[in-house]
Structures are given as structure tokens and as C-alpha cells.
Amino acid sequence: xxxxxxxxxxxxxxxxxxxxxxxxxxxxxxxxxxxxxxxxxxxxxxxxxxxxxxxxxxxxxxxxxxxxxxxxxxxxxxxxxxxxxxxxxxxxxxxxxxxxxxxxxxxxxxxxxxxxxxxxxxxxxxxxxxxxxxxx
Amino acid sequence: xxxxxxxxxxxxxxxxxxxxxxxxxxxxxxxxxxxxxxxxxxxxxxxxxxxxxxxxxxxxxxxxxxxxxxxxxxxxxxxxxxxxxxxxxxxxxxxxxxxxxxxxxxxxxxxxxxxxxxxxxxxxxxxxxxxxxxxxxxxxxxxxxxxxxxxxxxxxxxxxxxxxxxxxxxxxxxxxxxxxxxxxxxxxxxxxxxxxxxxxxxxxxxxxxxxxxxxxxxxxxxxxxxxxxxxxxxxxxxxxxxxxxxxxxxxxxxxxxxxxxxxxxxxxxxxxxxxxxxxxxxxxxxxxxxxxxxxxxxxxxxxxxxxxxxxxxxxxxxxxxxxxxxxxxxxxxxxxxxxxxxxxxxxxxxxxxxxxxxxxxxxxxxxxxxxxxxxxxxxxxxxxxxxxxxxxxxxxxxxxxxxxxxx
Numbered sequence: 088x089x090x091x092x093x094x095x096x097x098x099x100x101x102x103x104x105x106x107x108x109x110x111x112x113x114x115x116x117x118x119x120x121x122x123x124x125x126x127x128x129x130x131x132x133x134x135x136x137x138x139x140x141x142x143x144x145x146x147x148x149x150x151x152x153x154x155x156x157x158x159x160x161x162x163x164x165x166x167x168x169x170x171x172x173x174x175x176x177x178x179x180x181x182x183x184x185x186x187x188x189x190x191x192x193x194x195x196x197x198x199x200x201x202x203x204x205x206x207x208x209x210x211x212x213x214x215x216x217x218x219x220x221x222x223x
Numbered sequence: 224x225x226x227x228x229x230x231x232x233x234x235x236x237x238x239x240x241x242x243x244x245x246x247x248x249x250x251x252x253x254x255x256x257x258x259x260x261x262x263x264x265x266x267x268x269x270x271x272x273x274x275x276x277x278x279x280x281x282x283x284x285x286x287x288x289x290x291x292x293x294x295x296x297x298x299x300x301x302x303x304x305x306x307x308x309x310x311x312x313x314x315x316x317x318x319x320x321x322x323x324x325x326x327x328x329x330x331x332x333x334x335x336x337x338x339x340x341x342x343x344x345x346x347x348x349x350x351x352x353x354x355x356x357x358x359x360x361x362x363x364x365x366x367x368x369x370x371x372x373x374x375x376x377x378x379x380x381x382x383x384x385x386x387x388x389x390x391x392x393x394x395x396x397x398x399x400x401x402x403x404x405x406x407x408x409x410x411x412x413x414x415x416x417x418x419x420x421x422x423x424x425x426x427x428x429x430x431x432x433x434x435x436x437x438x439x440x441x442x443x444x445x446x447x448x449x450x451x452x453x454x455x456x457x458x459x460x461x462x463x464x465x466x467x468x469x470x471x472x473x474x475x476x477x478x479x480x481x482x483x484x485x486x487x488x489x490x491x492x493x494x495x496x497x498x499x500x501x502x503x504x505x506x507x508x509x510x511x512x513x514x515x516x517x518x519x520x521x522x523x524x525x526x527x528x529x530x531x532x533x534x535x536x537x538x539x540x541x542x543x544x545x546x547x548x549x550x551x552x553x554x555x556x557x558x559x560x561x562x563x564x565x566x567x568x569x570x571x572x573x574x575x576x577x578x579x580x581x582x583x584x585x586x587x588x589x590x591x592x593x594x595x596x597x598x599x600x601x602x603x604x605x606x607x608x609x610x611x612x613x614x615x616x617x618x619x620x621x622x623x624x625x626x627x628x629x630x
Contacts, residue, residue: 111628139569140599161567161570163570198576
């Protein structure tokens with residue numbers, strides 16, 4: 088599936104849930120489902136500098152497609168990372184470069200998109216893009 | 224103590240609470256970061272720009288004189304508010320941070336290589352980094368008073384740290400992370416007995432507790448307007464006149480001079496000597512309105528009410544085995560610091576935000592202490608006089624709900 092289809096699927100899933108509490112619970116559930124990574128993901132090389140929570144991200148390329156592994160020490164950023172991976176992992180770098188994660192706003196987490204220093208999520212997407220540019 | 228009806232009445236003065244966020248009135252518990260502003264503070268900024276905006280101390284024209292008079296009245300109010308003996312002891316700065324930087328820059332002339340400065344483990348980065356900048360220039364040693372098991376400063380260790388090389392003790396009045404009220408009077412006495420100057424960072428003190436610089440006999444004290452219902456970008460460094468007189472100007476510019484030629488400059492007298500450039504006139508004037516707001520209610524009554532709020536919250540939450548309270552046995556001001564066991568403070572902050580409860584999470588600019596506690600962050604709820612007991616109760620329920628969602 089392409090990025091656009093992935094995004095639509097995520098939006099549909101979240102809009103199906105009515106209360107914000109359950110949206111958060113679902114987001115946290117998705118984060119917890121991220122495959123357990125070995126300790127070598129949680130290294131300083133892979134860390135994305137956000138002010139409050141730590142997010143680790145690693146990427147590799149296979150058949151010209153870019154794949155990501157991610158982890159976080161907090162539940163909400165981990166859930167967002169899981170969404171990012173669902174959408175962007177396995178895509179062609181040039182497609183990632185031309186995308187913006189506006190879906191976050193559509194599913195009710197718009198406060199995560201500010202460039203507030205307390206917020207590592209904007210930094211997460213920038214890191215994904217940087218990998219895409221690097222691998223292109 | 225202030226009654227619930229009185230709180231509701233004074234709360235009407237704060238326009239920010241008229242709006243709904245997430246379809247409900249917001250509960251603002253991040254007052255230690257900055258407080259909200261009463262209407263009269265906004266009005267005085269507005270009036271200044273509408274009717275007598277002019278530069279001060281220079282113009283002989285009518286509105287310049289009005290502006291000058293207004294800022295000097297503010298200086299007098301601040302002088303009275305902290306019971307200083309002379310308006311020359313009140314130096315306007317951008318805020319507490321700039322006050323500390325002013326002091327650190329000026330201390331350059333009073334320290335020698337190898338001298339020592341004593342801070343405490345409670346200090347905010349802004350009371351650490353300026354001293355590190357000074358110590359880089361002068362190879363000073365920075366010591367920190369440790370915190371004991373009750374989250375109080377260990378005065379015995381402080382006694383041991385004081386020695387003939389100690390040039391300054393710089394600690395906060397009230398800890399910004401735990402709200403612990405430090406025994407500053409005792410610390411000042413102990414330091415003075417060894418002939419050491421004391422600076423108190425009063426950012427969390429002003430607006431929550433009475434400040435009497437003469438009774439404390441403190442050498443320097445700093446605070447910001449924006450944490451005491453006043454505007455942003457304005458603060459004060461108080462210093463004893465006989466000490467400030469010895470200070471060399473730390474910044475050059477207009478306002479701080481008496482006479483300038485290309486060969487030399489004669490400096491103005493205090494307080495202008497230490498206030499280079501055009502000041503934040505609207506900020507200084509509006510601060511006076513904030514002081515009037517505080518004085519009308521009375522700082523002792525505010526202190527009692529805020530104490531009652533945090534006592535009620537502590538009573539309600541301390542039974543909960545899933546919570547970790549900080550400094551619960553220490554004398555505290557208007558702050559509750561806690562963590563939900565096994566849960567990142569960032570996640571708690573996200574959930575509380577969505578419930579319309581605004582707290583601060585993270586390291587609170589006190590990274591050395593957070594690392595010493597082996598934490599990644601802390602949730603801090605800080606109260607002000609306009610917070611109702613109903614809000615305090617809602618905060619408690621929200622914490623329990625957040626735990627349910629996140630555990």
C-alpha cells in the first residue's frame with residue numbers, strides 16, 4: 088500500500104473511535120505492539136533529541152525501500168512512532184520526502200505537531216525525512 | 224483565609240478563564256512557570272501605549288515626564304513590597320535570569336582564582352549556568368548543598384562547605400520543582416558569620432510568601448514580574464546599596480551614563496548605573512498594577528490559601544499506592560510534585576492536557592537533581608490564588624484517571 092492509502096486507513100480507524108480517552112488507549116495499544124527491539128536500538132546514535140521523552144529511530148534500505156525501527160521510553164510518543172512506522176516504513180524515500188504528517192491532526196492529536204521543545208514528535212518526523220533524503 | 228466566594232470574585236479579574244478549551248473551562252496549574260494576568264495589568268499596558276508612550280528620564284516634554292514618573296512609582300512600590308530601604312537598591316532587569324547574570328558578571332571583580340561559590344542541589348539552571356560562566360573565567364569551584372532524606376537542605380553539610388575561599392552563597396528561596404521553602408534566614412546568618420555574601424533567587428518566592436529583605440538581611444535578592452501576576456520581560460535585582468555601589472557597570476549604553484567623551488565615561492549613580500538602555504517601560508508600569516492586586520488581597524492570606532490547596536491535594540492523593548510524592552515532609556509552598564509509578568511524566572502531561580488540566584512535566588530546568596533522583600521527569604502542579612478548591616479536586620480525579628489510562 089502507498090503512503091496515501093496507509094494514512095487513510097489510520098484516519099478511518101481513529102475516527103471510528105469516538106471518545107478521546109479511547110483514542111489515547113488505542114494509540115498506547117499500538118505503541119505497545121511495536122516489536123520488542125534488542126538493546127542496540129536504544130543507543131545514543133539512534134536517539135532523537137526531544138526535550139522530555141526519548142525516541143530512538145533506526146532505518147535501513149532494502150530493494151530501494153526504506154524500513155524503520157523505533158522505540159520510546161514514554162507510551163504516547165511510542166504510539167505515535169508506531170503510526171509513523173505503519174505509514175512510512177516500507178515506502179520509497181522520494182515518497183516520504185514529499186509527505187507531511189498532517190494525519191496526526193486529523194486523528195485528534197494536533198497538539199503534537201507544534202515545534203514546542205517539549206515535543207519530540209515533530210522531531211520524529213524530521214528524522215524520518217532525513218533518513219529518506221540520506222537514502223535517496 | 225480567603226473564602227471560596229472571594230476566590231471566585233477575584234478570579235473574574237482574569238480574562239483567560241472566560242474561554243473554553245476542549246469544550247470546557249481550563250484548569251491552569253502551571254503557575255510556577257508563569258501566572259495569568261489580571262485585567263488591570265493588561266489595562267495599564269494599554270493605557271500607557273494609548274496615552275503616554277514616551278522614552279523616560281530624558282525628555283522634558285509632558286508625556287515623557289508622565290512615563291518617568293510612572294516607572295519611578297513602580298520602583299517605589301517594589302521597594303516597599305520587599306521592604307528595601309532605598310529605591311537605589313532596586314535594579315530593573317529582564318527577569319530573574321538576567322538579574323543573576325548581572326550579579327555573576329559584577330562578581331567578577333570580587334573573586335580570585337580558586338575561590339568558591341556555594342549553590343544547592345535545588346537550583347534552577349539559571350542559578351547554575353551564570354556561575355559556571357563566571358567560574359570558567361576565574362577558575363572558581365562550585366559546590367552544592369546536598370538535600371537530605373526529607374528533601375530539605377542539609378545545613379550541617381552547608382556549614383562544612385563554608386570556608387575562607389567561599390565568596391558567595393546563591394540559593395533559591397523556594398524550590399521550583401518541589402516547592403520546598405528553604406531556611407534562608409538561617410542560611411544567611413550562617414554565611415554572614417563567615418563574612419560571605421548571600422544571593423537569594425526569589426523567582427518562586429515573590430507572590431507566594433512575604434519578602435522582607437531587611438529582616439532577612441539578605442545581600443541580593445531577585446524575582447520576576449511574570450510569576451506574580453505581572454507582565455513578561457521585567458524583573459528586579461535587589462542589592463544592598465553599599466554593595467551595589469562597588470559594582471562596575473556590567474553593560475554599557477544610554478541611560479547609565481553621566482558624561483561621555485571618546486576618552487572616558489562618567490557613570491550615572493544607582494540604580495541607573497546598572498540599567499543600560501531604554502527600559503521595558505510598559506512592563507515596569509504594569510508590574511505596579513500587579514503589586515496592587517497582590518497588596519489588596521494580602522500576601523499572608525494568599526500564602527495560607529495556597530497552602531490549604533496543596534494540603535488538601537496531598538491528603539486526597541497520598542493514600543494512593545501508585546503515586547510517588549516528592550518532598551511530602553518538607554515545608555512547602557504552592558507546589559505538588561509527583562510521579563505515577565512506572566509511567567513517564569510526558570504521558571501524564573498529555574492525558575492531563577486532554578482533560579483540560581495544564582501542569583508542567585519534565586526536568587523543570589533542574590537536571591542535576593532529576594538525575595540524582597534517578598528520574599526522567601516529574602509532574603508538577605503549581606497553584607496560584609485564583610485556583611479554586613474544585614479545581615484542586617478535579618486535579619486529583621484526573622491523576623487517578625490518567626493512571627487508569629496509562630497503566
